[in-house]
Amino acid sequence: MNSFLKKKSIDKNGILSFEISDEKTKKVAEFYNAKPFPSYKDDDNKYTILDKGDKNFLANQFKKFIGYKKNVLEVGCGTGQLSNYFAIGTNNNIVGLDPTKASLNLAKEFADKNKILNIQFVNADIFDDILIDDFFDFIWTNGVLHHTKDPYGAFKILIKSLKKEGYVLVGLYNKLGRFRTIFRRYIFKIFGRKIIEKIDPTLRNLKLDENEKVAWIRDQYIHPLESLHTIDEVLKWFKIHNIEFISSVPSSDFDYDYENIFEKKSSGNFFSRIINQFLMIFNSFGSDGGLFVLIGRKE
Ligand SMILES: C[S@@+](CC[C@H](N)C(=O)[O-])C[C@H]1O[C@@H](n2cnc3c(N)ncnc32)[C@H](O)[C@@H]1O
Structure with a gap:
């Protein structure tokens, strides 16, 4: 059994696998098995993925902030571009978890082909609660929880595996910004x-x-399961689980400082948060699906 797993897995071609039994998760996994997301280009390699990741302002800052020798979990890693990006050129231990087997096969194939050794893929449903408590220094889950039957339920489970003083980044479809x-x-x-x-x-x-x-x-257009959320909702999740608000994209206050998203920012007030989420309808934050992101730190 792997040190970060509390249940026994089966090794399937190097992927630590669990049976997916929940009907809703199975339906979503079938949807992505038919067409893995986000998928690779035929000529993608270590360098193209590094370049793509460096151009993504969230992933780039996240990778720099992680530093070295850390345990990092991506929940819902899909075809694993970001997990692989986080692993390339570091000695961090990266774990990419996803219930979609076809996506993980591509993720693993890419890691093997590019000799990325500090990464492990886990084929599992987050609701099966297979991760040990207080293990990861960083958890990234972007564009995932809104495709589950119970986004808060999934958050409750994944946050247990975050260490004290560890950071979590949650990205969800916004109720206003996805308009x-x-x-x-x-x-x-x-x-x-x-x-x-x-x-x-x-x-x-x-x-x-x-x-x-x-x-x-x-x-984006024919998904069988998705829900919409707000900054205030995730702030409530953070409060219940002793997660200190660090920052959000878009900003929660009127500061609009995205240069260092791991620096503590003001969480503003209900009015500032609503205005900034409403503005997503018109600005670039609402153009690619209307995702908003919150970063928090476990107290
Ligand atoms: C839109 S894709 C996002 C992939 C990746 N995070 C990205 O940003 O490119 C959503 C992913 O969430 C995964 N997912 C759905 N339900 C899940 C669950 N119950 N537990 C873990 N991951 C899940 C899907 O298999 C899919 O790969």
Whole structure:
């Protein structure tokens, strides 16, 4: 048994595997098994993934902040681009967990091909509560919990495995900020792919290949399970579990300082938080699906 697992796993081609039994998780995993997300380009390698990660302002700051010799967990790692990015060139121990087998096969294949050794993939449902308590220094879960039957229930489980003084980053679809995507979803239903390729900012990015485009369209417009959330909701989760608010994107106050997201910021008030989430409808934070992110530290 691995030191971070409290239940016995089966090794399937180097992936630590558990049976997925929950019907809702199975349905979501089947959806991603048909088309793993976010998928790789045929010519992706260590250097392209490093370059992509460095250009992602959240992932880049997260990786720098982690430092070295840390235990890092990504819950819902999908095809593992970020987990692999966090592992490349460091001596951190990275764990990527996801119930979708096809996605993890791609993640593992990429790690093996590029000789990334400090990473382990776990095929499991977060609700199966397989991780030991107080183990990870950092937990990243972005774009995942809103695709589960109970996002707060999933948070409650994953946060147990975070060490005291460890950091968690949670990214969820925003109730206000996802407005543009929801509007485009109706357009997609009526007019189909051709129109959506013209109006979706991610699809207009010429660097995406066909694989990535199909994975994005499915993820954004025909997903079988998704929910919408607010900063205040996650602040409540943080409070219940003694997680100190560090920062959010968009900002919770009117400071708009995204240069160092691990520096403690003001959590503002209900009014400032609502305004900033409402503004996502019009600014760049709402253009790629309307994700908002909260970072917290376990007290
Ligand atoms: C939209 S993808 C996000 C992938 C990756 N985090 C990213 O940002 O590219 C959502 C992922 O959540 C995973 N997921 C869904 N339900 C889950 C659960 N119950 N436990 C863990 N991961 C889950 C899916 O398998 C899928 O890979």
